[in-house]
Amino acid sequence: MLSRQVVDQVLALAAAVAEADREYPLNEDARFALTSNDAGVEHRFERGGTDDLLGYAQGNRRHGTAQLLVHPEHRRQGIGTRLLHDLGPLPVWAFGDLDAAHHFATANHLVEKRRLLIMQRPLDPPVELDDPDIRPFDPASDTEAFLVLNAEAFAWHPEQAHFSRNDLDTRLGDDWYDPAGFLVSTDAEGLTGFHWTKRHPDGRGEVYILATGPRAQGQGLGRRLLAAGLNHLAEQGCTTVHLYVEAANTRAVELYDRAGFAVVHSDVLYGPPPEPSQEP
Ligand SMILES: CC(C)(COP(=O)(O)OP(=O)(O)OC[C@H]1O[C@@H](n2cnc3c(N)ncnc32)[C@H](O)[C@@H]1OP(=O)(O)O)[C@@H](O)C(=O)NCCC(=O)NCCS
Structure with missing residues (x-):
């Protein structure tokens, strides 16, 4: 299980991403998984020199999907690509289907597998x-x-x-x-x-x-x-x-x-x- 300090770092990173993108990057399941003991959930972290959290990825083997976020001030430095490859070949959610995610997916040879609508x-x-x-x-x-x-x-x-x-x-x-x-x-x-x-x-x-x-x-x-x-x-x-x-x-x-x-x-x-x- 992640320590309270790490959970808080992930939530702070998600808040910074949400503020920049106007889109929250982790869904309800992924937020639950931060504090659960689910053996099917894997966490990957990219940290900066001062141990700041620059990127986070969560893979859910039960759902066969991942969620991935990079701090707005540290994008286009290859962090997202490293986290993606580190998790292995898991499809990844793009909430809001923002342009950055679309271009990132294309650059990594990923294609649209599912589309979830909000009505x-x-x-x-x-x-x-x-x-x-x-x-x-x-x-x-x-x-x-x-x-x-x-x-x-x-x-x-x-x-x-x-x-x-x-x-x-x-x-x-x-x-x-x-x-x-x-x-x-x-x-x-x-x-x-x-x-x-x-x-x-x-x-x-x-x-x-x-x-x-x-x-x-x-x-x-x-x-x-x-x-x-x-x-x-x-x-x-x-x-x-x-x-x-x-x-x-x-x-x-x-x-x-x-x-x-x-x-x-x-x-x-x-x-x-x-x-x-x-x-x-
Ligand atoms: C999508 C996201 C994870 C990309 O992270 P990143 O660390 O900036 O990605 P990388 O630096 O590894 O980018 C790899 C390539 O993707 C493409 N790319 C990424 N962001 C892009 C953008 N905003 N515009 C155009 N191309 C982009 C580029 O080809 C880039 O290579 P280049 O910088 O050499 O041109 C990041 O923007 C993010 O956290 N977005 C919010 C969460 C999200 O949408 N996650 C779902 C991802 S499918």
């Missing part, structure tokens, strides 16, 4: 909603069914498919967790879907995870769960709501598009080009 919309004032199939998540009785349904619904998803009991427990214990904002839908056989919302400290709402299980798909349940969660966020005083969605997940993008969301931001995963034998 956003204003929230309507809350209304009286009463959907008898939708109720708050109950950790005592819903945990197992939630983990099964999440794994089924996100079987194709590189990160969400691996959402574990530990991931769930961590988030249930987090400051932002609101039991009334984690909604599940049920039928006679059990859980059919869920919509976990998140209210950020600055008052913005988020569709944190929305999914319907295979037996309930294509019946308008996603739309109902979405509406119920948005209504809850509006009741909490949120005036905007955003969400993350894979650009390749066209069904979800269409659901959000029809519900009035628009793309406001893109994160790109850059990785090695396919081997010649993998090309069509």
